[in-house]
Amino acid sequence: MDWLLLKALVLGVVEGLTEFLPVSSTGHLILAADLIDFTGSKAKVFEIVIQTGAMLAVVWEYRRRFAAAISGIFSDRTAQRFAVNLAVAFIPAAVLGLLFGSAIKAHLFRPVPVALAFIVGGAIILWVERRQRKARVDSVDAMSWLDALKVGCAQAFALIPGTSRSGATIIGGMLFGLSRRAATEFSFFLAVPTLIAAGAYDFYKNRGLFHAEDMGMFAVGSLAAFVSAFLCVRWLLRYIASHDFTAFAWYRIVFGALVLLTAYAGWVNWAGD
DSSP: OOHHHHHHHHHHHHHHHHTTTTTOHHHHHHHHHHHTTOOSHHHHHHHHHHHHHHHHHHHHHTHHHHHHHHHTTTTOHHHHHHHHHHHHHHHHHHHHHHHHHHHHHHHTOSHHHHHHHHHHHHHHHHHHHHSOOOOSBOSGGGOOHHHHHHHHHHHHGGGSTTSOHHHHHHHHHHHTTBOHHHHHHHHHHHHHHHHHHHHHHHHHHTGGGOOGGGHHHHHHHHHHHHHHHHHHHHHHHHHTTTOOSHHHHHHHHHHHHHHHHHHHHTSSOTTOO
């Protein structure tokens, strides 16, 4: 197999396995890309493409739900509420990303901020899981627009590198009264408009870097991301039926320490250049 295609396969699997877990796919992609020597402008474009592959896994897993929402958008109150909640939750991160995205990438994509985001995020997960609480909202359909707005505000924290979009939305949702399953499923659903918008915006900005000869690499990475994300989503839904997120919290803390160690030793370029 061509080495470039093998690298695309590896990074696609990493993206798919980490996009929907509360562990930060961006941080893992930086580490994996550096270890296999796949960096630079082409790598940045590649990461944009394979996120779409991971997102499509959610669309396929919940295809009936999305089809029902689309077909009932003008007649079914449940479908209308679902669409409104996704739109409301999408807005905070979209607005803040447009306003501060460039500044965040310029100033926060450094080893210490990334490591601190991992570690602080892990500590927050531990705190939320140890709180004595009773879920107020048991399903996505029971969410109000205000619940969706709160989760959307939590997602905005994921603009900070190393925070994890999934981690922010799932743990934020639980903190605001959603059940573990409701928070997890809404995080999946919210990934669709969020990743589509982020991908379209980055594609427009970097459209000059796309070349026809790279289609094979993009196809392999996207397919790998789709398959691994699909398996991960199904596994996570089974996992949360009998487990909490404590294991992910400790993983984040250890990974944050690893970021500091590798950055201090000069083993990994966490600036992603």
